[in-house]
Amino acid sequence: MSPASPFSRAFPPSRWRRLAAAILLAAACRALIPIPAAAQSLDHGRTLAKIAGADPVLATMLELIRIPSPSGHEEKIAGIILKKLRASGAAARRDLFGNIVARIPPSPGYERVTPLMLAAHMDMVPGDKKNPLRPIRPRVLVLNKVEWIASDGTTTLGGDNKAGVAAIVDIAGRLTGKHPAQRVPMKHGPVEIVITREEETTVRGAKELKTTELRSKYALLLDGDKLYEVVWELAGATEVTIRPRGARGGHSGVDIHRRDNVNAIKVMSEIDVRIPQGVVKKNARGVVTSINAGLAEGGTAKNAIAPDAQITYLIRSTDPAEERKLLRAIRAVVSDVERKHRALQKSFRIELETKRLLPPWSANTASPFVKLVQEAANRLSGRKVLPLSIHAGAEANIYANKKNAGGEILQPLLLGVANLHAIHTTKERIAWRSLIRGRDWVLETIRLLAEKGTL
Numbered sequence: 155m156s157p158a159s160p161f162s163r164a165f166p167p168s169r170w171r172r173l174a175a176a177i178l179l180a181a182a183c184r185a186l187i188p189i190p191a192a193a194q195s196l197d198h199g200r201t202l203a204k205i206a207g208a209d210p211v212l213a214t215m216l217e218l219i220r221i222p223s224p225s226g227h228e229e230k231i232a233g234i235i236l237k238k239l240r241a242s243g244a245a246a247r248r249d250l251f252g253n254i255v256a257r258i259p260p261s262p263g264y265e266r267v268t269p270l271m272l273a274a275h276m277d278m279v280p281g282d283k284k285n286p287l288r289p290i291r292p293r294v295l296v297l298n299k300v301e302w303i304a305s306d307g308t309t310t311l312g313g314d315n316k317a318g319v320a321a322i323v324d325i326a327g328r329l330t331g332k333h334p335a336q337r338v339p340m341k342h343g344p345v346e347i348v349i350t351r352e353e354e355t356t357v358r359g360a361k362e363l364k365t366t367e368l369r370s371k372y373a374l375l376l377d378g379d380k381l382y383e384v385v386w387e388l389a390g391a392t393e394v395t396i397r398p399r400g401a402r403g404g405h406s407g408v409d410i411h412r413r414d415n416v417n418a419i420k421v422m423s424e425i426d427v428r429i430p431q432g433v434v435k436k437n438a439r440g441v442v443t444s445i446n447a448g449l450a451e452g453g454t455a456k457n458a459i460a461p462d463a464q465i466t467y468l469i470r471s472t473d474p475a476e477e478r479k480l481l482r483a484i485r486a487v488v489s490d491v492e493r494k495h496r497a498l499q500k501s502f503r504i505e506l507e508t509k510r511l512l513p514p515w516s517a518n519t520a521s522p523f524v525k526l527v528q529e530a531a532n533r534l535s536g537r538k539v540l541p542l543s544i545h546a547g548a549e550a551n552i553y554a555n556k557k558n559a560g561g562e563i564l565q566p567l568l569l570g571v572a573n574l575h576a577i578h579t580t581k582e583r584i585a586w587r588s589l590i591r592g593r594d595w596v597l598e599t600i601r602l603l604a605e606k607g608t609l
């Protein structure tokens with residue numbers, strides 16, 4: 155437009171500047187003001203696009219979230235993660251079990267920095283068990299002035315653990331300088347990446363992982379559900395199954411008068427009322443040992459005296475001694491009840507089987523590794539991050555019992571890199587801004603480690 159046109163006279167340059175400023179201000183306000191609840195149903199697509207544009211880590215997370223990946227169905231998502239990691243310049247491959255393992259070589263001159271492993275899992279708990287591959291449709295939700303990404307209520311969101319995977323993919327690009335927002339590589343030591351399968355069901359990905367092929371001793375598992383959470387202690391899990399076996403059985407009418415009848419269901423109940431339910435031991439950090447009766451079955455028909463029954467408990471404990479004490483008490487109950495009923499029927503017995511699903515895990519809270527993540531959080535946010543104990547299990551329990559290539563036992567820490575709510579349910583949601591801060595926390599940890607050199 156030439157300066158002499160009538161239009162430019164009506165809009166002299168100063169007026170143009172004011173107009174442009176007003177437009178920019180309006181756009182900035184739009185980005186800051188949360189979308190009112192009434193408008194939510196109007197344009198999720200546009201709001202999600204805006205969120206994806208706020209930071210590449212969010213675009214990655216939204217892309218990954220839209221791919222259903224229930225445990226055992228990880229092929230599609232694995233292909234996409236692998237492609238992204240390779241595009242970042244990481245040497246990425248799949249191991250025999252299908253986990254993704256990748257390496258990012260250190261920056262020149264940083265070869266002697268202590269190697270660090272970043273880990274997450276690619277599988278998710280499906281919200282619709284009958285249709286686990288049901289498409290996931292993210293929505294935007296405003297609650298207490300916080301903008302969340304949720305599912306449409308028919309599936310879980312899968313923010314557990316795609317927030318962690320997205321953070322790792324984003325970090326990989328920033329380290330190598332092959333990132334849309336960071337073309338200058340960040341200085342860093344050796345980084346190894348592990349993204350497992352089947353965490354939610356059996357933790358098998360972590361179990362099958364050949365950690366002896368990895369150099370890292372320290373591992374950050376980006377699988378917590380609160381930003382700036384550092385979990386240093388997780389409970390182990392032991393399954394206990396009790397089976398009254400070999401009761402004579404018989405007809406509930408014609409045999410019911412026999413005084414030497416043993417009914418397996420009644421025996422199971424007799425044992426169960428003597429076994430505690432819930433918290434068995436607590437301390438200042440929280441629950442130490444708990445037990446839950448989770449599954450029970452028995453009998454063959456309502457008109458038959460039950461010949462067999464079975465009840466399964468799950469014990470969780472951070473303290474192996476407390477767990478042994480509880481198991482001793484359970485064994486004593488079982489043999490007491492068995493003795494009583496064998497007096498009636500010699501062939502009757504009660505089987506007790508224990509199966510260790512996960513060993514307990516506690517990290518050393520005074521370790522330099524804990525201090526490193528604390529210092530990084532402090533530098534970034536001024537926060538004092540406190541290590542937590544959680545009464546559940548995760549991959550950290552597995553890694554803490556495995557060795558690296560140098561024969562050293564791995565030292566994992568479980569970090570929360572985003573605020574997630576109601577994980578594993580169809581109400582799952584993620585406060586999306588928190589993931590930017592979580593990703594920055596991990597980046598700061600890597601930067602700090604490169605500065606220090608060794609731990």
Ligand SMILES: [Zn+2]
Nearest residue numbers: 275314315377
């Ligand atoms: Zn998880």
